[in-house]
Amino acid sequence: MEVGYYGILQTVADLLKLVQKEDIVPAAADKKLFKAGPIIIFVAVFAGFAVLPLTSGFRGAEVQIGLFYLLAIVSLDVVGILMAGWGSNNKYALFGAMRSVAQIVSYEIPLGLSVLSVIMISQTLSLQEIIYQQGVLINEIDASAVNYLFGIKALGIETTNVGGILTWNIFRAPIFLFSYLIFFIASLAECNRAPFDIPEAESELVAGYQVEYSGFRWALLMLSEYGMMLLVSFLGAILFLGGWNSPLPNIGSVALADWTTGTPGSLGGHLWGAFWLIGKALFAVVVQIWIRWTFPRLRIDQLMNLSWKYLTPSAIVLVLLSAIWRLLMI
C-alpha cells in the first residue's frame, strides 16, 4: 500500500523488485527440475487464458474444442508442481507437492463432471458458443435456436428475446446452481486456495512447494496461483453465469438486455461484454477471498472425504440430471 494511489501500483513494484533479485538455486536441488518447475506451472496456467472469449466480438484463439483444451492444459500445472516440489529437495516442498498433486487430481473429477453437465446442455465445446447461447444474441450463431424459461419447452414461455439473467445457464437449467457450487468448490481446490490450501499450509509446511524459491521464480509461482484463481473464476462465469451477457432482461419495450449487450464487434459490444465478464469473474474472486477470511484449512482426510464422498457422487447425479434436462429443452 505504498506505491501509487491507494497502492494501485504495488503489484508492479513488487514484480520489478522480484525480477531484480538473485536467482538462487539450492546446492542440493535437482537443478533442471527446480528451474523448469515454475516455468511449466506459469505456462500451463497462462496458456489457459488463450481460449477465453472476453467480449462478443473479441476472443483468444478460435478453438472449437476450447473448453477441452483449457481443462487439459491447466491439468499440466500438476506436473510443474511436482517438479518444483521434488526438485527442491526439501521435505516441506515435497510434502506440499504431494498434497497438491493428490488434491488437484482428485478435485479434477468433480470439476470435470460439472463442466461435462454444461457441455451436455450446450452441446458444444466452444466457449464463445456457450456464451452466445446464454443471451439475447443466441440467434447470431444459430438462427433457429430457442431458449425457454428454465429450459423447459413444455412450459411454453420463450425467453429467446428476453435474455438477461433468465437465459444464463443457471436459469436455463436450474440444476446448474448445484453444478456451479460443485464447480466453485472444486476450483478452489484446483488453485490451492483456502480452505483447501494444505499444499502450502503456512503453519505446518512454511510455504509448501514454494519454500525453496525466491526472486523471479517465486514470482512466477505466485502469479500462476493468482492467475489460476482468475482463470477458474472466468471459466465459472462463462459456463454458468452467462459470460459477457448482461444480467438485465428485456422487459417489453424496455430492452435492457439489448442496450447493455451491444452488437458484436461494435465498441459498445466490446465495452459492455468486457465489463460484464470481468465483473462476474472479479466477483467470484472476491468470493474466493471472502471464503479465505472465513474458513480454517481442511485436514487431508476431510479434503479427500469431501471430494470423493460428497462432490463426486453429486456431480455424477447432476450429469445424469442434465442429460434429462437436455431432453426437456428440445
Place this chain on the structure above:
Amino acid sequence: MRDYWHKISLAKDSVKTGLKLTLKHFKEARHSRDPLYPDDDSYFEQQSGISTIQYPKEVLPVPQNGRYKLHNEIDDCIVCDKCAKICPVDCIDIEPVRAVDEFGKTSDGTSKRIYAAKFDIDMAKCCFCGLCTTVCPTECLTMTSEYDFSEFDVAKHNFVFGEMTPLQILEKKQAFEIYQSEKEAAKKAAPPAAIKPRIPMKPKMGVPSAKPVMKPKMPMRPVVPKQENKDDAPNNKPE
C-alpha cells in the same frame, strides 16, 4: 445414509454462519481501530474496524515499563561495573579508568571517581532481561521504548555510550599512573598501614587469577537479587 444428509446440512449451516460473520466484519471495516494500549478502559469496546496497521506510519503504543533498547545516560554513570557483572549474556563491555580524585557528581549526588573509557552495549547479544537496569545504583542505565533498531550490519548493534576521545583516555590513564607511582613512593616513605586497603581493591578491577575472581563473585550473588527484588516490586509489576 441419514448421517450423510445430516452432515451436508451441518456443513451448509456452518458455511452460512461463517460467511455471514465475516461479511458483517467486512461491512464494518471502514475505519481503523484507535491505537489503544490494553490498559485503556475502552480497549475491549473496539470490536470492529480495520486491525491492520501501516507500520512505520502507524505504531501501536508499547508499555511504559517495556524492555526494549538500552540507553545509558553516561553523565550519571559511576562506572561501577555492576551491569556488566549481572549481565547473563555479557553484552556490556566496560573499560574503567580510575580518576585521581572525584571529578564530578551525578544528578542524584553520587560522586564519580571512575572514567568510562569504554561503555559498549551490544544489543545483538542482549536478551532483554533488564537485570542491568535493576542493579544500576544511579539509575542511569534504562530500557527505552524504542524497539525498532534493525540494521543491515550486525556490528551496528553495538551501541557506544563512552564519550571520551582516545587522547582524553590516554591523559587520564597517565594521570592515574603518575598518581599511583607517587603513592608508591609515598608508601615506601611512610608506614604501609595507610595504603593496605588499596591493594585488594586493585586486583578486583583486573582479572588476576581464577580463584580470587570466583570468591568475590560468591558474596555478590545474594546481594544482587536482593537489590533486584527491591527495584522490581514497584517498577515491573506486569512481568
